[in-house]
Amino acid sequence: RKEVEQDPGPFNVPEGATVAFNCTYSNSASQSFFWYRQDCRKEPKLLMSVYSSGNEDGRFTAQLNRASQYISLLIRDSKLSDSATYLCVDLNYGQNFVFGPGTRLSVLP
Amino acid sequence: EPEVTQTPSHQVTQMGQEVILRCVPISNHLYFYWYRQILGQKVEFLVSFYNNEISEKSEIFDDQFSVERPDGSNFTLKIRSTKLEDSAMYFCASTPVGTYEQYFGPGTRLTVT
Numbered sequence: 371r372k373e374v375e376q377d378p379g380p381f382n383v384p385e386g387a388t389v390a391f392n393c394t395y396s397n398s399a400s401q402s403f404f405w406y407r408q409d410c411r412k413e414p415k416l417l418m419s420v421y422s423s424g425n426e427d428g429r430f431t432a433q434l435n436r437a438s439q440y441i442s443l444l445i446r447d448s449k450l451s452d453s454a455t456y457l458c459v460d461l462n463y464g465q466n467f468v469f470g471p472g473t474r475l476s477v478l479p
Numbered sequence: 480e481p482e483v484t485q486t487p488s489h490q491v492t493q494m495g496q497e498v499i500l501r502c503v504p505i506s507n508h509l510y511f512y513w514y515r516q517i518l519g520q521k522v523e524f525l526v527s528f529y530n531n532e533i534s535e536k537s538e539i540f541d542d543q544f545s546v547e548r549p550d551g552s553n554f555t556l557k558i559r560s561t562k563l564e565d566s567a568m569y570f571c572a573s574t575p576v577g578t579y580e581q582y583f584g585p586g587t588r589l590t591v592t
Contacts, residue, residue, distance in 0.1 A: 402579050413570055413583040414522060457522065461579050465535045466512065466524040 372397040374460050374470035382476045387448050391473045393458030394440045402461040403441050405432055407454040408472065414457055418443070448477045481505045483584035485571050491590045492561055500556045500587045502571030510574040511554045512581060513546065515539070515567040522570065528554065561591045 373396045383389045395403070402421050406414035418425050420441055424433040431444040445452055458470040484503045492498050504511050513525040526536040526546055533546065545557045554573075558565055568588050572581040 404580070408522075411568070411588075413585050416580055416582065419580055462524075466527050466537070467514070467522075467581060468524070469514075469522040471521040 372400075372460065372462055372468050374458055374468050376456075376458050376470040376473045378471055378473060380474040380476055382478055383448055384478050385448055385450060387477075388444065388446045389448055389475065390442055390444045391456055391458075391475075392440055392442050393470050393473075394438075395458075395460045395468075396439070397460060397462065397468075398439060400460045400462070403432075403434060404459040404461070404467070405430075405441075405443050406457040406459060408457055409454050414469075417456070445475075448475075450477050450479060453477045483571055483573055483582055485569075485584040485587050487587060488585065489588045489590070491592065494563060494591055495560050497557065497559050498561060498589065500558070500569050500571075500589070502554045502556070502584055503552050504554055504571065504573035505575070505582060506552070508573035508575045508582075510534075511548070512572040512574075513556045514570045514572065514583075516570065516586075517564075517567045525556070558589075561589075563591050565589060566591045 375394045405417040408414045418432050420432045420434050429446045433442045455472040455474045457472045460468040462468045486501045511528040516522045524537050526540045527534045547555050568586045570586045571584040
């Protein structure tokens with residue numbers, strides 16, 4: 371059974387802080403990963419794709435460590451609007467998504 | 480910007496009844512999916528659909544469930560004889576050709592009483 375694990379949090383950080391989440395995956399054959407954010411009772415929204423060693427988009431940086439089978443997400447200069455649950459996703463054999471349970475982030479004023 | 484849409488936003492049904500959840504994927508997307516999320520739990524894959532047939536399904540997607548693309552735009556999930564434990568948020572998603580990224584609709588909250 372393919373699993374994705376995340377620290378559920380919550381991570382409570384002040385505005386402007388840098389915060390990092392880790393995610394581990396069990397399927398050593400997995401090639402593609404994603405970070406989604408999910409606001410309370412809303413749909414997952416794509417934040418970033420991670421196909422190779424990493425990806426960067428503005429304040430967000432994702433890194434993939436295949437040897438240790440983990441993916442990280444770094445958020446710099448946190449904003450209040452970054453408060454959400456961050457979902458780590460493994461693309462299972464190029465077909466469906468295997469979601470982690472999510473890490474909850476609260477950015478405090 | 481095109482979006483996946485889903486109707487209804489909330490469906491309340493009695494145990495044993497059949498429900499049909501509707502989705503309109505983004506128009507040039509060719510891969511479609513259904514996921515569910517029980518309150519407080521993680522998002523779980525149900526089924527993927529491509530070229531008018533199921534390409535993969537999870538162990539959750541048993542004979543109680545079926546999917547259909549009745550016309551060129553709609554993608555439906557039918558749940559027969561609903562059970563209390565079917566209460567969840569059901570998300571539809573679609574993927575364009577050439578990428579693995581999935582775009583999710585706003586979900587249908589199904590409440591079985």
